[in-house]
Amino acid sequence: MKKWLFSVGIVGVVVLSFSAGASAASTLERIQASLNHGITFLLDGSAWTPKDANGNKAVPISYQGTTYVPLRAVAEATGAEVTFDPVKQQIAITTTNNKESTPSEPGQRRAFSDQTVKHIKNYANSGVTRNKEELLFGETQYNEAFVVTDVNVAKTDFGFTVPTGTKRIGVLIGYKDNEDDLIRKANYTILDSKGSSVASGKVEDGKVVSNEIVTNGETKFTVVFESGSTSSAGAGYIIWDESWVEN
Numbered sequence: 621m622k623k624w625l626f627s628v629g630i631v632g633v634v635v636l637s638f639s640a641g642a643s644a645a646s647t648l649e650r651i652q653a654s655l656n657h658g659i660t661f662l663l664d665g666s667a668w669t670p671k672d673a674n675g676n677k678a679v680p681i682s683y684q685g686t687t688y689v690p691l692r693a694v695a696e697a698t699g700a701e702v703t704f705d706p707v708k709q710q711i712a713i714t715t716t717n718n719k720e721s722t723p724s725e726p727g728q729r730r731a732f733s734d735q736t737v738k739h740i741k742n743y744a745n746s747g748v749t750r751n752k753e754e755l756l757f758g759e760t761q762y763n764e765a766f767v768v769t770d771v772n773v774a775k776t777d778f779g780f781t782v783p784t785g786t787k788r789i790g791v792l793i794g795y796k797d798n799e800d801d802l803i804r805k806a807n808y809t810i811l812d813s814k815g816s817s818v819a820s821g822k823v824e825d826g827k828v829v830s831n832e833i834v835t836n837g838e839t840k841f842t843v844v845f846e847s848g849s850t851s852s853a854g855a856g857y858i859i860w861d862e863s864w865v866e867n
Contacts, residue, residue, distance in 0.1 A: 647709070653683035661689075670694060728867060729790075732764070732860035740779030742842060745769040747778075755859070757794055757828055764860040765794070768845060771806055771854035777844040780858070786835050788866040791819075794828040794857035797849060806847040806856060812838040828859060 659680045661668045670678040670693035678690045691711070692702045701714045730736050739748055746768040749755065755762040768778045782789060795806040810819040810833060818841070819831040833841075845856035 651683060653681045653688075655679045656682040656687060659687060729864040730866075732858075732863040732865070736783060736865050737766075737860075737863075738781045739766060740781065740840070740842075742779045743768055743770075743776050745776070749857075754796075754855075755857075757796075757826060757859075760828075762794075762859045762861045765857040766843070766860075767855055767857050768843075769855045771795070771797075771845045771847050771856050772849045773846065775844050775846045776856070777842050779840060779842045781840050782835070782865045783867075784839055785867050786839065786865045789833040789835060789841075790830065790862075790864045790866070791833065792828050792830050792859040792862040793821075793823055793843075794859050795823040795825060795845070795847070795854060796857075797825040797847060797854040804848050804854070806845050806854060808846075808856060809844045811842045811844065812836075813840040814838075825854075828857075830862070 657679055661670065670680075670690055672678045672690060672693065678693050681688045691713075695702045695713055703712045703714075704710070705712070739746070741747065746766070748764065749767045750764050752761065752763075754767070755765055766778055766780060768776050770776055791810070793808055795808075797804045797806070805822045805824050807822055808820065809817050810831070812818050812835075818833045818835075818838075821829060821831070823829045843856070843858060845854070847854045
């Protein structure tokens with residue numbers, strides 16, 4: 621859930637703008653507090669005004685050095701859901717990250733993203749890149765990719781995982797040899813968690829190739845690159861833009 625950003629240098633404590641009901645009278649304690657009209661708010665860097673359930677401005681309350689703001693207004697502005705059980709006198713907050721995702725329809729494809737694939741660093745010089753210059757292949761500009769550098773005659777690799785229940789994967793594989801003007805090719809192999817090859821082939825310098833993989837229940841894969849270069853100059857990629865998982 622996004623951070624709540626306040627433009628005041630005090631502790632931010634939140635209270636809920638629900639009516640408590642007569643049954644909660646024994647748990648209520650009367651206090652003297654002040655509405656603080658001088659406090660303003662920033663949400664993701666932009667001015668924001670908390671509002672109650674009727675759409676009216678909800679003014680923060682200052683009490684004994686602590687500022688209180690309506691929980692529902694803040695929570696919903698940051699992507700959470702808030703419900704109140706008047707019988708139990710219980711507030712429930714559900715964040716976006718903890719919500720159960722709606723099951724996808726069988727055969728539905730989802731693009732590679734931070735939500736669908738995770739990087740495994742088998743090799744130190746591997747990771748995720750969003751470098752535009754690096755991801756320009758010919759006249760096609762890609763945006764995100766797994767990458768491993770130092771591709772040469774010694775094999776280099778990285779791993780990635782896909783969600784449980786994924787039945788097929790489509791991957792766009794790229795390679796660049798930045799050593800000299802020679803046009804080389806790289807061999808690639810994709811292995812499952814048991815070390816069995818599920819896809820392999822060659823990709824030319826500055827080119828991309830696609831593969832479709834049947835997972836057979838596997839969720840963890842390793843991509844191995846090897847080129848004919850004797851130095852550490854090449855880089856192998858799985859480009860997210862045209863890669864996908866299918867359940």
